[in-house]
Amino acid sequence: MSTLGLLRTLFNPKIVTPNATQLQSLNRSPFLVGLFFNHEQIRTMSRVKRRTTHPPYWHVLKNVQREDEKISSDNLRFVREVIQDKYKNKSPIKGSDLDIAKTEWDPKTKRSGVIARNIGMYHMWQKDGTKVICTVLHVLDNHVIRYVPPEEYAKSIIGAKVFKNRKPLGCLVVGAEATNPDKFTRQYCSLFSEVGLLPKKRLARFIVTPNAALPPCTPLTAGHFVIGQGVDVYGKTIDYGFQGVVKRWGFKGGPASHGATKFHRRGGTIGTGRDKARVWPGQKMPGHMGSERRFCRGLKIVRINMKYNVIYVKGTVPGPTNSIVQIFDTLLPRRKFTEAPPHPTYFPPEDGTLPQEDIWDSSLHVFGSPSISV
């Protein structure tokens, strides 16, 4: 095998799909690196097409496209009455009235996730006095819209890709943030009117095992989660806009002084000139940074407030404050459930007793309790 051929097999950068979060590690044998390359780069992540500005083609048109029509106040009042009548009769059923099949939880069950809003960061302290920075996630008014059984989901475009060589699982479509139907198109509202819900601003799909399926109109609240469990939070990172090479890729740039002429935050060389004699695809350059979908895995839940539907999670979460995120039970094997969580979701007790309003993790110092003395 020729040396070039050997190099090609060893250093061939693979195109990574957007779902993967791990970098492909190239063979970095010091012998080969020293022998053939002056500088090397990891070209994989910079080759990935990271974001689109349009939704998938099978999505129905969501927002109303017409301009504000000049409706008289009487007609406006009439429209509001119509909306109220339409949604008043078909009210979503409370959790206890739904006939949910009593299914057993097993360690391989995948439960539904939840749509939440990141409302800010919080400082709390542990019992030994160490500070813990937590993110506050407000679980919005989640309702299940529909359940797609495994066989049907495997036939869909995304389902076929996800379950290509695997046993298919079901899909729960969950919506959050009920809004005025005026703002949305008829096709979008029809997604919800079949189940009798006000149209939701935000929809999400959660892959679930069939034993964790939920009927439509089931509400999902902060009680769905358990104190101390690990969660994965999925969101879109902060949008930094068009950024230069120093901020975007962490380049060192040039010297600030010592005679450097117009070379302080630039990229420098973009190719060798010898091998291939062109700029490699995926060369790191300035461009749009941020607004990418990312997971933060294994975050621990340290506090749940049942009254305000708020979860406090230890660590940081992708995205700016007031952005929407999705919360799942964690994939990480060491932080998974050992005991059964509320399965398939949490329902308030039938005898009408209210749950404990504020639940804290045992390691945290509760603010109303006496000061810590070491």
Add this chain to the structure above:
Amino acid sequence: MLRKAVLQTFRQGLAQSFFKRNAVSLSETTVTHQPIETSNEAGERSVSTQKTSDDSGNTVVVAPPEFRFMYPEFLPDPAMETRNRLKEKLERMDMLQRRSVIEIPEFYTGSIMAVTVADANSPNKFAKFVGICIQRGGSGLRAWFILRNVVDKQGVEILYEMYCPLIQKIEVLRLERRLDESLLYLRDALPEYSTFSFDMEPERRLNNSVVPINPLKVKLRPRPWLERWERQNLQGVEDLKLPQVFYDRAAKVAKPWEKYDLMLHYRKTIPAEEQEKIFAEVHSQLQQQELKRKLRRRRGPDSEQ
């Protein structure tokens, strides 16, 4: 109508206190600083805690406008991108919970305080530090203040987080204000201005309702300094006696238009209507806590269970 009148006085009080507070930046001539009236025993003042009736007949609590200075950490960070009403509400609830356990007194930059903290490395597990508050900041549970003292000829500054549960006691030994909001220049001043005895006893004030302003002018050490104090328009510092070049350069770099920039000041503060709401929410609980503490003090430690 009555509620409107009370709210108007609240807002006028706010406006006046705003101008008083920023009197230094708005006018170049020396202003007679009127000490801002505060009330440690907020319930005793007849004007402040008025329970007025709404148009519908519900009682509406209006907190005194001085709360803005007594409890500045209850006001959130004005940056609009990171604001969320629910989170601020939850944070306030937690702050009140912590305040029910420990008394976090009213203090200002320039007050001399003693803080006792649980410390594993100390011989008796508690560490006490006395110092002058040179700066305070943060909002919500992140609120902090810096105490400065000179110990064995070494200047020491400690940043305390007000709501940290390791803090056992915060005591104000001398409650007063200075001519500046930040006393960072004490780092470049003669050490006698930052030296306070650790055995200092809390001083009792003659007039409880007014916080005095100490018009002390501090002498700085000769240059070099940590910052360019001549550019910072400090009131509490003696004449720096620098060559004219320094003042010329300072004038070149100065932004005299900022004091007329109303939008800049607006963006840096929480609007009056919101402040009303926030303090009205918090006021009754703070009052209750204050009353409980007074009762405990009167009864004495023997009757405490």
